[in-house]
Amino acid sequence: MPELPEVETTVRGLATVLDGQVITRVALNRADLRRPFPVDLAQGLTGARVTGLSRRAKYGLIHTDRERTMVFHLGMSGRWRIDPEDIGKHDHLVLETAEGRVLSLNDARRFGSVDLVDDAALDKWPQFAALGPEPLGPGLTAGHLAAAFKDRIAAVKLLLLDQRIVAGLGNIYVCEALFRAGIHPEREGGKVSRKALGLLVPAIREVLEESIAAGGSTLRDYARPDGELGYFAKDWRVYGREGEPCACGGTVQRIVQGGRSTFFCPKCQK
DNA sequence: CCTCTATCCTGCGAGC
DNA sequence: TGCTCGCAGGATAGAG
Numbered sequence: 001m002p003e004l005p006e007v008e009t010t011v012r013g014l015a016t017v018l019d020g021q022v023i024t025r026v027a028l029n030r031a032d033l034r035r036p037f038p039v040d041l042a043q044g045l046t047g048a049r050v051t052g053l054s055r056r057a058k059y060g061l062i063h064t065d066r067e068r069t070m071v072f073h074l075g076m077s078g079r080w081r082i083d084p085e086d087i088g089k090h091d092h093l094v095l096e097t098a099e100g101r102v103l104s105l106n107d108a109r110r111f112g113s114v115d116l117v118d119d120a121a122l123d124k125w126p127q128f129a130a131l132g133p134e135p136l137g138p139g140l141t142a143g144h145l146a147a148a149f150k151d152r153i154a155a156v157k158l159l160l161l162d163q164r165i166v167a168g169l170g171n172i173y174v175c176e177a178l179f180r181a182g183i184h185p186e187r188e189g190g191k192v193s194r195k196a197l198g199l200l201v202p203a204i205r206e207v208l209e210e211s212i213a214a215g216g217s218t219l220r221d222y223a224r225p226d227g228e229l230g231y232f233a234k235d236w237r238v239y240g241r242e243g244e245p246c247a248c249g250g251t252v253q254r255i256v257q258g259g260r261s262t263f264f265c266p267k268c269q270k
Numbered sequence: 271c272c273t274c275t276a277t278c279c280t281g282c283g284a285g286c
Numbered sequence: 287t288g289c290t291c292g293c294a295g296g297a298t299a300g301a302g
Contacts, residue, residue, distance in 0.1 A: 001295065034278070034297080058296075076295055077280075090280090109279045111296065127297090154273070163297080171295065259275075260295060 002074040003170035004058055004135065005208055009215030010080055010229040011060045015053045017082055017101045018062065022049045025096035033092060033107055034075060038116045044068055045095070045116070057131050057167035067119045071127075075111025080104065080229040131167040135204050140166060142197040149197075152189035158258050159189040160204075169204065172239045173211075175263050177204040179238045184269040185262045186255070238263040 002010070026042040038044070048064035055061065062070040072078070081104040087094060091104040093114060105114070117125050132148070133139025148165045149156070159165055160174045169177075178185050180203035183196050192200075211234060238246070241263060242254035250267030 003296095073296080075279090075297085107279095108281065109294090111279065113297090152272085158273095161296085261293090 004168035005211035007058050008212050011053050011055045013229040018050045021097040024098050027094040033110045034113045071115045073113045077109040078107035078112035130164050132165045145197045149189035155186045156189050157185035175239045176207045185264050
């Protein structure tokens with residue numbers, strides 16, 4: 001499922017086809033994903049030139065010369081396809097550039113979203129206004145986490161998934177970062193030691209950066225017909241490894257927190 | 271404000 | 287082979 005590294009990789013791949021190009025056609029094959037498409041989405045993008053692409057949390061941003069930005073979220077199953085050989089029932093939005101390149105937003109589960117936001121309002125846009133700091137930016141520090149976790153009884157795992165505390169972490173990377181930092185996922189937020197927070201910050205950055213690097217190494221494939229952006233092989237240390245041995249000799253366990261699976265090593269994580 | 275739960279959606283794999 | 291069923295889970299609304 002797409003989390004921050006997958007979105008980052010997707011944005012970089014899209015940029016190779018879209019950056020600087022004029023969008024000549026916009027096809028909407030349904031009226032909504034998670035939310036309705038903006039009523040003026042097709043009109044707002046048709047004829048616009050893409051001036052750049054960027055990412056905020058798990059959102060991808062396609063900036064245009066009309067001072068408006070298309071903001072997409074891939075949800076659970078979203079992906080962009082480049083020059084698809086056919087358009088299937090889950091290709092909900094299709095863009096075509098003046099060069100004749102075709103980009104399709106495919107999302108079987110339709111947990112994703114697409115919005116068109118005035119650039120001047122981007123920071124105040126409801127989905128962005130309350131986001132915490134970027135985990136790869138200067139705002140994520142042990143001090144920030146200490147302040148956000150102070151007096152919180154919720155499990156550290158759940159707090160890290162809260163986009164208001166850190167923007168862009170999802171289930172997989174939280175499991176992996178807590179493992180690397182040696183922190184038990186059920187530990188109360190307010191009871192994570194300052195020393196542990198000092199280990200957690202670099203652990204978060206490392207798991208994200210390693211995955212972005214892994215995604216970037218596959219970027220060349222995206223330019224080929226029917227290239228699919230954002231998914232690449234990864235080697236998790238605990239995620240999805242219930243019952244398998246940890247490197248320490250312990251056994252990876254699976255528990256459910258907030259209705260979601262958490263994987264961890266009880267021997268490594270205290 | 272905090273915490274917890276339900277909801278949205280479809281593909282996939284396990285089990286029978 | 288074909289069926290059912292549980293699971294995957296980000297964001298959000300709403301209850302307590």
